[in-house]
Amino acid sequence: MVHHAVNPPTPGWSLTIPPRLWSDLQQHLFRLDDDEHGAVILAGRADGPRGPRLLARELILAADGLDYVEGTTGYRALKAEFVRDAALRARDEKLAYLAVHNHFGTTTVGFSRTDLASHDRGYPALSKITGQIVGGLVLTPQAAAGDFWLPDRTRVTPTEVVIPGGNLIRLTSAPGSVVASDARHDRQARLFGDRGQHAFGRMRVAVVGLGGVGSIVTELLARLGVGHLDLIDRDTADETNLARLLAAEPDDIGKPKTELAARNARRANPKISLTLIPENVQHPTALQAIAACDWIFLAADTNAARHWVNETVHRYLIPATQAGVKIPVDPLGQVGRIHVAVRHQIPGNGCMWCNGLINPTELAVDMLPNDLQKQARYLDEIPAPSVIALNSLAAGEAVNHFMFAITNLHADEHEHSLLHFPRTGQRIPQQSRRDSACRTCSDGGLMAQGGHAEAS
Incomplete structure (x- = not known):
């Protein structure tokens, strides 16, 4: 239909x-x-x-x-x-x-x-x-x-x-008029139609985390013709980031990742509107932004980011897509089962708490001020492996899902989440579990309460 x-x-x-x-x-x-x-x-x-x-x-x-x-x-x-x-x-x-x-x-x-x-x-x-x-x-x-x-x-x-x-x-109460797409998006409009292409232009989308996956997501959204992006990340680029941040250059070391992502988005789509928020997602400005958008991409892998995006999805009925890559490598250098995860977060369906995707201990640490976080973790964390080609798998899956959802091209109305194992080519669809007593996504929880979420 x-x-x-x-x-x-x-x-x-x-x-x-x-x-x-x-x-x-x-x-x-x-x-x-x-x-x-x-x-x-x-x-x-x-x-x-x-x-x-x-x-x-x-x-x-x-x-x-x-x-x-x-x-x-x-x-x-x-x-x-x-x-x-x-x-x-x-x-x-x-x-x-x-x-x-x-x-x-x-x-x-x-x-x-x-x-x-x-x-x-x-x-x-x-x-x-x-x-x-x-x-x-x-x-x-x-x-x-x-x-x-x-x-x-x-x-x-x-x-x-x-x-x-x-x-x-x-x-709506009646079909609206069709607006012709511009030449820049002609090939896309041949798939989505002029109405579908114009729908991208009216979307306000938040990208939380602008590292390896988030920088690619930002580029793809801009090239699709999304009208407004809220770019959220408090980190700056360092030398180890350059290989996986799109179009990053040596002179970009020390610059906020929000600025690099914005530069790429404007290059891809000069008409795009941008809001740069160089803060963690729990900052009040970031929370206000994600609560007032049409869609959220979660490309940050902290438990705090998962918690606050998860709450926003259900409290404000805003769909979200979580995208990330896990590359397990043991101390001896043995590579484990690499997987790409793309999870569609549908308001009222099973949330991240229900599915064990938020660690309460790590969440408590993430919510501490930065200097106290380092003390609470006791030991320096070993950086996780990251490769741009694997990140592109996660970003591509996530944005493909988004563009089909916006233009109603998915073959069904169900959740479209999956785990992809690149070393074997295996793809496993995922279905969310839902706890009927969950304080976030249950009927008696935060569902559709609106208001203003504040970090505490």
Whole structure:
């Protein structure tokens, strides 16, 4: 199924729905009975790359004939008691209240006059009860329209509904116009289409870690035509970095890696917009940046970087890709099983904590000031082997996944993570495990809370 999700998003409010919640909502609304069905979404709030975002945290399904009944002024309506209970929960949990129902059709949808009249009658009272954003959402399988009422009585129309799964689906109320791609990206647009190519230009992407893998990822994203990159790394280049940093020169020793990555990105795409953050990811400026982007590439291998990117994925419903290379060499010089890991982090799926990818002891050390980190580790660490050709495997896999997700070219909506063993050519798909009690990715954890994550 081809979504018009690749239409370029415009500035304004939006709603992001995690894939598992979207799947449940689809099954409830889009049945074979040719009828309308209803539900309520409770949502957190956060700033996004193009405006404020609502983050769907919980789905409350309305049972047909019990909670979703014949209306007095329209065809169907949520029962008063159901609305009251959901509104009180929105008030108590400080979440937005969104009433949802379906219409018939495919790529175009909008509220009926009866729908809008019911909003005029009911939403001012609901706004007073909750003290939060209230609104409505109407959906078809391939389109979405909304009507949000803010606490200050402002009424806004959201520009899109985003589902950040294996394919990054963007639903709008109607298909947008097609913008012709420039000659620089002609060959790419022959694969992605003009809409797909323009979608890259509207993306804001963060790259955390600008070493061997991150420098290549930055170059590839710039050449794809990504519109804005947030480049995050506090390190400077030294002599041992030159062989694996793209286009690095001897005169670059001592320069921030952010500057080298920015130079390459501008050379590859003179129109690109860049934000350079020469800090660790736990710095407040970096945390704010990754919480307000469309996608995160994690190319830093510290436990602190994993922890904060992991939390951002689930708290703000932002997809991420972790990419790295492991080259085990024992003290005698024996080379072990080299592997390339590319993990797609989908909001609401099993997180890095659930899958044992964060070491709590190492995380505690990573969070110390730099001088104390060295004391806590007692011994100088032995530098890990790194080779640009192996790094390019990780970067290529990661960016290929990204470009297919943005243009909806993945053959399925599932997670696309893998381990690649270059010495044997073996490729093993990976599926995330999910702990139902996880404080980060479970329904009762940080999922879709929004707000502002701060390092402590």
